[in-house]
Amino acid sequence: MSRFPLPENAGPLSHGRHTAVATTAAAVGVCAAVALTAAACSAGSTASSGPAGLAGPAGQANPPASASPSPLGSAASGPIRITGAYLPQPASPDLAAVYFTVADTGDQSDALVSATSVPAAQAALMSESTTGGAESMTTLTGGLAVPAHGQVALAPDGYHLMLTDPASPLEQGGTVTLTLHFVRAGTVTIKVPVTSLLSDAVTGSTAGPGASPMPDMPGMTGM
């Protein structure tokens, strides 16, 4: 279990970094980023709001046993909405990444500062930084700021929640229960589905992770 110092002012730190990143993203015009956000937003609009206050239960429903893709995890507590949560089955037994979008529908910003998980694992919020064509991960020691009336996405190649040394193997079809700790909203518990090994492949589609994998579609070649 990782705990970060509570940020005195969670706003400028990661938000500043996120703003800089968002500017870069806008400049480069990455459709996938927008698509993922759009997908997350539309998933979020149907998430159960649950009771106001702490420890809102996860709102994930089981899918019908047909061809529809498994839904991603969602949960809410007070003004905080978590949507699009998933954990791609990791290729390494030692760590995994969890992705989701956090929205703050309220008038005050908040910050995600720590998380615990079942199965037990160390959890740390991470980001990537790049110099000279290479990257490395850094721990977000100040937590991850969520702007009022705004959101922040943890998505492949960006922010992620890293789980280290999970107590049991994380395999597709399973579930990880995360308890996320926010400065203002308190705890939010969410059931996160373990999706396929290839589910963090960047498809650029609006279907988002967990949807039918595009690679199996015929006719994709020579586009």
Add this chain to the structure above:
Amino acid sequence: MRTFRHRPTPRVLGALLALGAAATAAACGTSSSAGGSGSSGFVVNSAPSSLFDGAQLPHPFAKPNLTLTDSAGASFNLRAGTAGRLTLVYFGYTHCPDVCPTTMATLASALRALPAAEAAKVDVVFVSTDPARDTPAVLHSWLGQYDPAFIGLTGSFPSIQKAASSLGIDIEPPVKTAGGGYTITHGAEVIAFDTKGNGSIVYTDGATVGQFTHDIPLILAGRDA
């Protein structure tokens, strides 16, 4: 919104600017791939004749003459071992939770989407930036889950670092952190070498399956513009 911060290396950027390209052109919807799924990770192609979704370099990289150990424990020379094949090179490590798995998942998905005859002409080479922990057996197990045909290379860190540097990728030796873990650098780019060994197309983080399935047939067909 997804956090995308991985602009190409300064060398790539300089080369592309030298072409007079608009380095910050928005890419959405302008990719030449059909179906609207293509969004270039980095689009510079203000020239309308641009063929590839990846960023095409005016001066291709040479394939590094790099000899390491592969995931079967055998000596492997990158040039000899991938001669005549479209080679996609990525520098990563297996204790990487996010970017390296995402890159391998994207490449594996792209190869699965291509006709088998074309995919068979492509080598994906994963060169470890953490050779102390990425033994051949670890690489075999990690890479094999994405595609048993992916080539994993490990060995002398200085050799790896030098090869990466020749491709504009500056990796640092692993740094032990206060918490007992390591900070490892990994590549921000996949570099595509054509069948002649010219590394002329670069895919930055966020490159999509569609970009690879679009470009690979063209590269195999010997298209260069």
